Amino acid sequence: MRFTALLPALLVGVAAFTPPSTDFTVRSYLRTVDLMKSYVRDSSSFILENTGAEPQSSFYLAVNASYTDTESPLSAKLAMYEVKLKSDDGSTSLKYTIDDEVNEDQMKYVKIELPKSIAVGQxxxxxxxxAVVRELVPLPKKIKQAEVQNLVWQGSRVAYIPYPVVKQRTKIKFSERPANAYSRFKDDPTIDGTVLTYGPYENIPPQTYEPIRVKYEYNQPLIEITKLERELWVSHxxxxxxxxERYWLTNSGAELTDHFSRVRWQAxxxxxxxxxxxxxxxVHLRAGVRDVYFTDEIGNVSTSNLRDDYRDPVLEFRPRYPVFGGWNYSFTLGWNHDLARSVRETASEGIYVLRVPLLEGPVNAMYDEADVLVVLPEGAKVLAVDSSYKDMTEELTSLYSHLDVVGRTVVKLSARDMTDEHRRNELYVTYELSKDAQYRKPIRVATAVFAVFFAIILLGKVDVSISKKA
Amino acid sequence: MHFTTKLPSSAAQALPLIRTLTLITIAGAAIASRLFSVVRFESIIHEFDPWFNFRATKYLVSHDFYSFLDWFDDRTWYPLGRVTGGTLYPGLMVTSALIFHGLKALTLPVDIRNICVMLAPVFSGLTAYATYLFTCEMKDQSAGLLAAAFIGIAPGYISRSVAGSYDNEAIAIFLLMFTFYLWIKALKLGSAFFGALTALFYFYMVAAWGGYVFITNIIPLHALVLVVMGRYSSRLYVAYSSWYALGTLASMQIPFVGFLPIRSSEHMGALGVFGLLQLVAFASYVRARVPSKHFKVLVTVSATSLLALGLAGVVGLTLSGVIAPWTGRFYSLWDTGYAKIHIPIIASVSEHQPTAWPSFFFDTFMLIWLFPAGVYIIFQELRDEHLFVIIYGILASYFAGVMVRLMLTLTPIVCVCGAVALSNILDIYTNLEKPLETDDEDKTKKEEDQSVLRLGSMSKKPLIGVFSNWSRAFVLGSFTIYLFLFVQHCTWVTSNAYSSPSVVLASQLPDGSQHIIDDFREAYYWLRKNTPEDAKIMSWWDYGYQIGGMADRTTLVDNNTWNNTHIATVGKAMSSREEVSYPILRKHDVDYILVIFGGLLGYSGDDINKFLWMVRIAEGIWPDEVRERDFFTARGEYRVDQEATSTMKNSLMYKMSYYRFTDVFGRQPALDRVRNQRIPSAITDPSVKPISLNTVDEAFTSENWIVRIYKVKDLDDFGRDHAIANAFEEGKRKTAGGRSRSAPVGGLSKGKARVLRE
Known part of the structure; x- marks a missing residue:
């Protein structure tokens, strides 16, 4: 693995691209690494000053090369990468492209386009x-049933940036208690409650990477959904x-050294x-939810409870057995909503827009693979599919169900490496459904039933006896 | 009959419609009353055998028909496997698969599980219709409707056809009644067409249920009785010959049946009667042409010689092995003690026990006393078809007395006879003909006796009737109450006795709300998701089908109890000491052992209560190594507490059931709630040595401890004996931990001492 990643870098060698470090200077880089969930959230804010010779319409950042490597699909991967420009009137998302080339530090540069160029000195x-999924690993890998699970996070105490940084600080946040073990330097880091702070550092040269390791207590499951099939059926x-939604779930936390003991578990x-x-x-569901069910491959699971709050209904479900590290569980969740909550007819007649969240899964989960299928009524024509989450492949198929003749259109969206926070992303499907198409099915079914009855009446009249009875 | 002729023509025209509506309502009621378990629990496959049928159906749905017939299942009876396609009755699965594919062709998305769950209720609706047709042939349509209503809700039939009870009987009772109806029809009309239809449904029945042998024997018996009573007719000849020839050929197409119809004793009767009918037919042909004196001689000589020849042939062929002798299951039908002595495996099945008297009343309520009345009424008329009912009634009563399970075949005929009796009563008591009116109409007949009157225009027979309104009201009123009670009883029985899936248990919380105990599925699903796909699970055979269906893992033995030795092997492994069991487990590649333990919750159907059967079956094969006597105390008691014998306490089953059980109770006495005995606890009594397992590890225990799964250890890394290795580990742990109450050295020596003692 390492060699394949290294090889292109070595071959390109000197020719590898490096953004000119003189274009910008970063002032006051504030970085927060959030280790309170089963995936790593990294948020930073910084001031970028054009210290170059000419106005700039783009700048560069960098990510770990392995985060976007497609050759090892189940290693740590980038689940989210969002760059925003902050101004007085809110913030605007910026477009970016991740470079294919890997530099000598095993990083890839990200080119970020600015809406308008920054003048010199501005x-x-x-x-x-x-957010990065599958990056946290338990240490030790195997623990006893009643033991506390520890995770390890590895990273750099300064952000890897192709520009000089005037001042930088990295905060690491934990959910329960401060870290058990962490890389120590002189006077560094400082601890304040559950926050570990590295820095502040001053005048950091470009492309600095200083590895640190943090081991901390995280006594919660690492919910990894290896596959999700989410189906939305629109019925006018x-x-x-x-x-x-059909889930295949595994707990990627620490495995048990011994077998599961019920006595200890009860204690x-x-x-x-x-x-x-x-x-x-x-699972947080949308308001107005009805008919919630929780089943798995062998039937209904009775241990679920819907807190039917008016604004924020929450479905709490217990798997059949506690899912320990390395164990698997698969299940199905389902519910109904009034269509009027999600579908609006546009100004032009017969054209509808469906608006639903991209995901609605369990809290604090990461997804390896997710397929979202929107099944539209028979005869509907898809005009547009749009989402604030862009990293998906889209496919149109058709499906026959409920006495269909021409089949219904299915929009299939496939994505990889997501987190539960992607529930904030919405999915819009614009489609056309004429009134004729809506009435076609009842007429067709009625005709068929009538034809069957008529045929039976006719057949009943046919005399098939060989000889006339007296 | 009386009504139709009397009613105005417009009402008479409406009768078929009313009849149809009544039948539809009856079918609806039959289906609805079987849905208790779906409403109370969920759409789930019940009990044990249905799980196999369900699994086979899923296989059929996902493969084509021929690969289904060729299906060799390597996930059961490890390492032998089972030629499943050739050893099952495919009728049930094919029916479900046809419905599934039919709905799929209509693009209706119905899950195969729901089809399987709902199959039995839907077929019970059809059974009601078939019973209606059958009873119509016996008496009239009003009796038919009553019979349909009775069979629709009779608990004896519901017991095997609630939603989720996806077993062969679910469709077989419909086929049974419909085949009988067609047979009666063929016999009445002398029609080859109906004979062929009888054969067709007989074929379906053969494909669906092993109980087809009942038809194979009862129709010939009926024919034989008719011949013996001198009621031979060409109608009988046509009906029987067309049924037997076509039906036998058709039945041989089922792989599991194959050549049995010409090779096994159970089928010889039908063949014999077929031959006899040919002779009788020939004789009656000859009689028309030969003087009667000669004919008598001819008949005597030929009959004696043919009988001798036939008997000799059958005996000879049986002895030479061409015809299979009677099977053990067959003998157990005649001698209820036979199975217990010779085939403990059959005796161990609860549904094979002789029927207790109350269960007749429980399963048929008032019909059980209307039944003889109905038979008596049928005797009064004694047409050809009535003989059939009588024969069926006698045989089914006997078999139902021998085996609980065969209540099922008795119920339809009880319903038919009960309906005939009741309809007869109703005919008489609801006949509103007033003798006075007749008197006014026809005064010339007034000299007749008051109680015997003639309805001149209506019939030639004297009308015998009850004309007192009081007696009418009394009898009709009491029977209305009986009918009400009948419906109430049926509903109560169905709801309380026959609607539990047994996979899921229900209990009531203190506040009255229902709590579901789902331990079986918890453990099976854990196996399904967290063990290697080719893991081999050893459990008592009762749970084989469920493990195959729900956990989807390979089992050693299952409910298809075809190999007694293999089951005995499992029994021996369970009832022996660990040192004896371990080599057996290794030899059979067992990865996990699953035991059912009800002691914590009070679930009485657990393995400790079934343990004696394991011991008995193992003893049947290894009488020197496993002895039932060793599991009883000196006073002959079956105990699990302090007084349990050492054989009992050292058996793998006992250890696996009670391993760490006492830890739950802490300082409280550890009470086994099923057997109401205290399990010796090391916490309360220091002299007790806690149960230790050397060759298996506890891998999973379900929430209420009902299912306990143990992982069989691999061979020790250093080639040590497991007991020694375990003792060493324990000693080391105690020394290393330093927390042990006894001194480090003492810890070690204690471990050694344990090894020596064992």
Whole structure:
């Protein structure tokens, strides 16, 4: 692996691209690494000043090369990368492209386009938010059932930037208690409650990378959804939007050294201790949810509860067994909504827009693979599919169901490496459905039934007897 | 009959419509009353055998028909495997698969599980219709409707056809009644067409249920009785010959049946009667042409010689092995004690036990006393078809007395006879003909006796009736109450006795709300998701089908109890000491052992209660190594507490059931709630040595401890004996931890001492 990644860099060698470090200077880089979830959230904000000779319409940042490497699909991957330009009237998202080339530090440069160029001596405030899945690993890899799980995060105490940085600070946040073990330097880091702060450092040369390791207590499950199939069925005749989600889940936390002991587990639950096993998970659903169900491959699971709050209904479900590190569980969740909540008819007649969240899965989960299928009514024509999440492949197929003759259009969107925070991304499907198409099915079914009855009447009249009975 | 002729023509025209609506309502009621478990729990496959049928159906749906027939299942009876395609009755699965593909062709997305769950209720609706047709042939349509209503809700039939009870009987009772109806029709009309239809449905029945042998024997018996009673007719000849020839050929197409119809004793009766009918037919042909004196001699000589020849042939062929002798299951039908002595595996099945008297009443309620009345009424008329009902009634009563399971075949005929009796009563008591009116109409007949009157225009027979309104009201009123009670009883029985999926248990919380105990599925699903796909699971055979269906793992033995030795091997492994069991487990590649333990919750159907059967079956094969006597105390008690014998306490089953059980109770006495005995606890009594397992590890225990799964250890890394290795580890742990109450050295020596003692 390492060699394949190194090889192109060596071959290109001197020719490898490096952004001119003299174009910009970064002032006051504030970085926060959030280790409170099962994935790593990294958010930074900094002031970028054009200290070059000419106005600039783009600048560069860098990400770990392996984060975007497609050859090892199940290693740590970038789930989110968002760059925003902050101004007085809100913030605007910036377009970016990740370079294919890997430099000698195993990084890839990200080119970020600015909406308008920065004049020499001017500065802008930039916000960067990213999330990386599957980066946290338990240490030790195997623990006893009642033991506390520790995770390890590895990174750099300064952000890797192709420009000189005047002042920089890295904060690392934990959920429960301060880190057990961390890389120490002179007077560095400082601890304040559950926050570990590296820095501040001054005048850091470009492309600095100083590795650190942090080991901290995280006694919660690492929910990794290896596959999600989310289906949304739009029915105009029933006025219903049915959602069904099939999950294949694994807990990527620390495995058990011994086997599972029920006695010990009962003691743990009775004492209400926290545990790295997945006991229950929560899903925030949209308001107006009906008919919620929780099943798995062998039938209904009775341990689910819907807190039917008017604004924020929460489905809490318990798997059949506590899912310890390395264990798997698969299940299905489903519910209904009134169609009027999600579908609007546009100004032009017969053209509708469906607006739904891209994901609605359990809290604090990461996704390896997710397929979102929108099943439109028979005869609907897709005009546009749009989402604030761009990293998806789109496919149009058709499906026959419920007495269809021409089949219904299915929009299939496939994505990889996501987190539960992608529920904030919305999906818009614009489609055309004429009134004729809506009435076609009842007429067709009625005709078919009539034809069958008529045929039976006719057949009943046929005399098939060989000889006339007296 | 009386009504139709009397009613005005417009009402008479409406009768078929009313009849159809009534039948549809009955079918609806039959289906609805079977849905208790779906409403209360969920759409789930029940109990044990249905899980196999469900799994086979899923296989059929995902493969084509021929690969289904060729299906060799290597996930059961490890390492032997099972030629499943050739050893099952495919009728049930094919029916579901046809419905599934039919709905799929209509693009209706119905899950195969829901089809399987709902199949039995839907077919019970059809059974009601078939019973209606059958009873119509016996008496009239009003009796038919009553019979349909009875069979629709009779608990004896519901017991095997609630939603989720996806077993062969689900469709077989419909096929049974419909085949009988077609047979009666063929016999009445002497029609080859109906004979062929009988054969067709007989074929379907053969494809669906092993109980087809009942038809194979009852139709010939009926024919034989008719011949013996001198009721031979060409109608009988046509009906029987067309049924037997076509039906036998058709039945041989089922791989599991194959050549049995000409090779096994159970089928010889039908063949014999077929031959006899040819002779009788020939004789009646000859009689028309030969003087009667000669004919008598001819008949005597030929009949004696043919009988002798036939008997000799059958005996000879049986002895030479061409015809298979009676099977053990067959003998157990005649001698209820036979199975217990010779085939403990059959005796161990609860549904093979002899029926207790109350269960007749429980399963058929008032019909059980209307049944003899109905038979008596049928005797009064005694047409050819009535003989069939009588024969069926006698046989089914006997078999139902021998085996609980065969209540099922008795129920339809009880319903038919009960309906005939009740309809007869209703006919008489609801006949509103007033003797006075007749008197006014026809005064010339007034000299007749008051109680015997003639309805001149209506019939030639004297009308015998009850004319007192009081007696009418009394009888009709009491029977209305009986009918009400009947419906109430049926609903109560269905709801309380027959609607539990047994995979899921229900209990009530203190506040009255229902709590689902789902331990079986919890453990099976854990196996399904967290063990290697080719893991081999050893459990008692009861759970084989469920493990195959829900956990999707390879099992050693299952509910298809075809190999007694293999089951005995499992029994031996469970009932022996660990040192004896371990080599057996290794030899069979067992990865996990699954035991059912109800002691914590009070679930009485657990493995400790079934343990004696394991011991008995193992003893049947290894009488020197496993002895039932060793599991009883000196006073002959079956105990699990302090007084349990050492054989019991050292058996793998006992250890796996109670391993760490006492830890749950802490300082409280560890009470086994099923057997109400205290398990010796090391916490309360220091002299007790806690149960230790050397060759297996506890891998999973379900929430209420009902299912416990153990992982079989690999061979020790250093080639040590497991007991020694375990003792060493324990000693080391105690020394290393330093937390042990006893001194480090003492810890070690204690471990050694344990090894020596064992």
């Amino acid at each position: 500065s802008v405030t930039v916000q960067l938010a990213s 005749s029933g006025g219903n939007l049915a959602t069904e 743990t639950t009775m004492a209400q201790q926290s545990t790295p096993a997945l006991k229950a998970a929560q």
